[in-house]
Amino acid sequence: MLNHLPEHLRPGARDAARQSIIMRVDRRDVLKGALAGFALGLFARPATAFEPYPTGGLEMPRGLVTDPLVFVSIDPDGTVTIVAHRSEMGQGSRTSLPMVLADEMDADWNRVKIVQAPGDEPRYGNQDTDGSRSLRHHVQSMRQMGAAVREMLRRAAAKSWGVEPSAVTVGLHEAQGPGGQRAGFGELAEAAMVEPVPAFEELTFKDEAAFRYIGKGEVQITDLRDITTGAAIYGADVILDGMKTAVIARPPVLGGKVKSYDATETLAVPGVEQVIELAGAEAPVNFLPLGGLAVVATNTWAAEQGREKLKIEWEDGPNAGYESGSYRAAMDAASQAPDNIFREQGDTPAAFAAAAKTFERAYFQTHMAHIPMEPPVAVANVTADACEVWLPVQSPYGAREDLAKDLGIPIENVKVNVTLLGGGFGRKSKWDFAIEAARLSQAVGAPVRVQWSREDDIRHSFMHTTSVERLRVAMDGKGKVTGWHHTSVAPSILSTFAPDSGYQFFIEHGMGHVDAPWDVPNIRCDNAKAMAHARIGWFRSVSNVPRAWAVQSFIAELADELGRDHKEMLLELIGPPRKVDIATAGMPEDFWNYGEPYEEYPIDTGRLAHVVEVAADAAGWGASLPEGEGIGLAVHRSFVTYVAVAARVKVVDRVIRVPEMHFAVDCGFAANPERIRSQMEGSAVMGMTLALHSGITYENGRVQQSNFYDYDVVRSDNFPERVDVHIVPHPFSVHASGIGEPGVPPVAPAIGNAIFAATGQRLRDLPLGTEV
Incomplete structure (x- = not known):
């Protein structure tokens, strides 16, 4: 299955997390005969490939993607799983992009399941969820993938029935033959899997009048029920075995540093385990942390109480006169x-x-x-040569790149899992809070959640x-x-x-x-x-x-x-x-x-x-x-x-x-x-x-x-x-x-x-x- 669930999530969150947390799928595993489902890999194409029909926008990736992108799978029971490669912060990209693909594929939306991609641009293409460009850049690539899946299903059905593909039509979640034959997507998945991905020139696209979902406004946001009932997984909902919680006293002035501190009273707070000094970035700061003193504890309350008892003398630096x-x-x-x-x-x-x-x-x-309703939060688990993080982030691959660089480990050993964002507005296109969590996890030798408070968010934001x-x-x-x-x-x-x-x-x-x-x-x-x-x-x-x-x-x-x-x-x-x-x-x-x-x-x-x-x-x-x-x-x-x-x-x-x-x-x-x-x-x-x-x-x-x-x-x-x-x-x-x-x-x-x-x-x- 594409979306197997990490066992370290708390039991009460596991069912909901199946919709929000996705672990990396190895294409070799997908292609093994033991899997009954159908996984389709598609290649990103240059913008010129879309010229024969309206573009709806042009993709502008960081580089041309040449490895297959795994976006669609079909289970034997007919369930269609679509990967959402953009982050969800209320704007609806986790719904709209899969909806476009499903419509062109002729899938029944009630039988579609959506899973979230980790930060992996070589696999999924550009993942920066910003600039209001998710739909305008990807509406056509989603249509292309849907059309490709539909054609592969059509060809699989035609071979099964011994007819020409042109004699087969694909309707709502099933193929229909010239003699009244019918086969659901699940029945055709295994055969469709061995069909080569059609060339772009071999695809046919729906006329606008045939759209089921695109342009109709009838599809509600995918996560609406889970968000409404509290079942949705946000950054602070991820709990790992042995996880510590940290809050950070950051310099009150940009560019400031800790001059001296006394943590005696902090370390006396029950639950507080360590006080760790974090280095701050020199200007230009990019998305690196501000530095300061981290209070690491067994729970958030203890960490916050410990931070209040820190005695810190700050060196304010060159921006102390800003008024x-x-x-x-x-x-x-x-x-x-x-x-x-x-x-x-x-x-x-x-x-x-x-x-x-x-x-x-x-x-x-x-x-x-920005004041998103969910303040910044990140969970990191850093081991000797690897790092895995869970965080609400708009640019997961950018975070992955900077985490690898900051920790000094290969990028292939870093994994960024994207949770739902409780609002973003641009704040969560910066991942300083993820680097804070990773540095502390590395120092502590255990998983660490860094939790920003509302005060942290307002006083220390971008x-x-x-x-x-x-x-x-x-x-x-x-x-x-x-x-x-x-x-x-x-x-x-x-x-x-x-x-x-x-x-x-x-x-x-x-x-x-x-x-x-x-x-x-x-x-x-x-x-x-x-x-x-x-x-x-x-x-x-x-x-x-x-x-x-x-x-x-x-x-x-x-x-x-x-x-x-x-x-x-x-x-x-x-x-x-x-x-x-x-x-x-x-x-x-x-x-x-x-x-x-x-x-x-x-x-x-x-x-x-x-x-x-x-x-x-x-x-x-x-x-x-x-x-x-x-x-x-x-x-x-x-x-x-x-x-x-x-x-x-x-x-x-x-x-x-x-x-x-x-x-x-x-x-x-x-x-x-x-x-x-x-x-x-x-x-x-x-x-x-x-x-x-x-x-x-x-x-x-x-x-x-x-x-x-x-x-x-x-x-x-x-x-x-x-x-x-x-x-x-x-x-x-x-x-x-x-x-x-x-x-x-x-x-x-x-x-x-x-x-x-x-x-x-x-x-x-x-x-x-x-x-x-």
């Missing part, structure tokens, strides 16, 4: 003297010199933490960048915008991986900055230096959050300044339907289009304008509202998807309420509408949290927030009573695009614009707060 207020002032000053131009269309200085009127505003966003976005426009005598100038100042994610230049890099420029789609003849995009003093990391939608906040707020302010309707002003700036020509638009040669070929995923202003119209119409734009209420509008393209949000705000006794929100989503072909709606509803929660509540501040290099009482989130008493998701329909020929991240950026500016419409107060700093 949010002064840093913001420095960013604001820098935004008024940018020195790095990376988009120049037309002659922007001349446009401003000749302007009849100019208008300028600056917008601010503070640092933010932070979403802080930024100042300054926007200026030049206008002629009729109020027509003739010049657009956008300056962005923010510490860069690149500082985590390389010596810090203080400047953002091309990926960050491509997120709502250099890709401005406006129908304006003169456009300049630039930035200025901002050195990082915190670990800056990927965050859901990344730099699109501050950019959409600034740009969409600014356009609404500009409309008010000119006495214009906001929607009309926005549509005028978007201009007529067209594909933006990046060459004539003065965009840089290294323009980052979310890793996608621009000719396949261009900036399409027609699609951008259309979602604005859909969201506005759904919310009743222009209707008369009671006093203290307003509708705000915002739109943004990110991860090659177009999303507009119309939010209705109601201010009662100065408290901001958001009773209604409408999302208009154009993500190309909607492979799984149920998950699209779910992701937009989740974006409403996260977007409102970023808009009204979340903010990380620093004093003396230290994070000032620690838990949900001072780093608040949207709660059930102020979540919209109504979140409507309007999906723009497209046929399969329109490439599927991203969905996990694009819903977040327009939410905050839509709320901010609605607050202005309701109260006349313009707020320019994120978070806004809950009162006006």
Whole structure:
């Protein structure tokens, strides 16, 4: 069987774990005649192999995979097992990708079982679950595998019945012959196993009208029942025989170190066994641990009590002076003297010199933490020459590579088992907590679970960048915008991986900055230096959050300044339907289009304008509202998807309420509408949290927030009573695009614009707060 269960999992979790933990399958074992099931290995193909039919996206792997990828097996009873090679954190990739394969295969979804792949990119291809690219990169490879399995079953049935394969049809979980013969998938599995994998040119694909599951929105997320009932296996649910638990006192300032410590009282706590000093990484830190003192105990409670009793003197290091207020002032000053131009269309200085009127505003966003409901946790078992870990991680193979390097053992001796993620948002694309667990297991000589608390998570995470976005426009005598100038100042994610230049890099420029789609003849995009003093990391939608906040707020302010309707002003700036020509638009040669070929995923202003119209119409734009209420509008393209949000705000006794929100989503072909709606509803929660509540501040290099009482989130008493998701329909020929991240950026500016419409107060700093 593909998914045999490790015996070291606690007995009560074993049944549920069968769906969440998968051990490596050796292809030689699969091919042995003793196995009655059918295992199919398929090869990854270059993107050009998909040209004869719509791609739905192009795979961009780290390298061309040439070894067979084991994705499908069929048991004699007809059970179809499909391997999910991407991590599951609520976005639904563990459901959607197998669903596509099962549909093209003509499998009965009720007879499909899904198992999770370990970190093994040579076997499974790219496993980085980020960038909202799982469906857009793999919808076609999943279809190809399904079509291959269907063809192999067809050929096996044809040989059994002595007919031509063309005379055999494959229906729902069975093959049918010309004389009324019928055979289920289980009956055909053994014979199909010896069929050669068909060449790509030999495959036939379903017409869109024949899809059973793809595009229907009727398949619920695979793990829904287990998650709801508590049977699902997350990182902290894995228990190994003899396992120790560790918590870590990490330096309160990035780059800090332990100067001295006294662990006498800690070691006196019942259950505490050791205090181990961990080395911290020198900048750039990459995904290595921060260092500090680990308290190793027989249980979590003892470890936490022991940590509280540690007496530590810290050497704070070079970031001890980091203070949010002064840093913001420095960013604001820098935004008024940018020195790095990376988009120049037309002659922007001349446009401003000749302007009849100019208008300028600056917008601010503070640092933010990911706060997944499940804080980081990892279980590691390191022996003399091997390492096995269990953890909720978005990039299991990256973790495997770094574990091997850090421990000094061959990568083939490292195994990374992926549990469900209790939220990720980019935090769990970093695996510092796995390396902490592995180092401690190696030092202790026993399995170790490292458990982060909520306070650990908020104070020591990789932070979403802080930024100042300054926007200026030049206008002629009729109020027509003739010049657009956008300056962005923010510490860069690149500082985590390389010596810090203080400047953002091309990926960050491509997120709502250099890709401005406006129908304006003169456009300049630039930035200025901002050195990082915190670990800056990927965050859901990344730099699109501050950019959409600034740009969409600014356009609404500009409309008010000119006495214009906001929607009309926005549509005028978007201009007529067209594909933006990046060459004539003065965009840089290294323009980052979310890793996608621009000719396949261009900036399409027609699609951008259309979602604005859909969201506005759904919310009743222009209707008369009671006093203290307003509708705000915002739109943004990110991860090659177009999303507009119309939010209705109601201010009662100065408290901001958001009773209604409408999302208009154009993500190309909607492979799984149920998950699209779910992701937009989740974006409403996260977007409102970023808009009204979340903010990380620093004093003396230290994070000032620690838990949900001072780093608040949207709660059930102020979540919209109504979140409507309007999906723009497209046929399969329109490439599927991203969905996990694009819903977040327009939410905050839509709320901010609605607050202005309701109260006349313009707020320019994120978070806004809950009162006006």
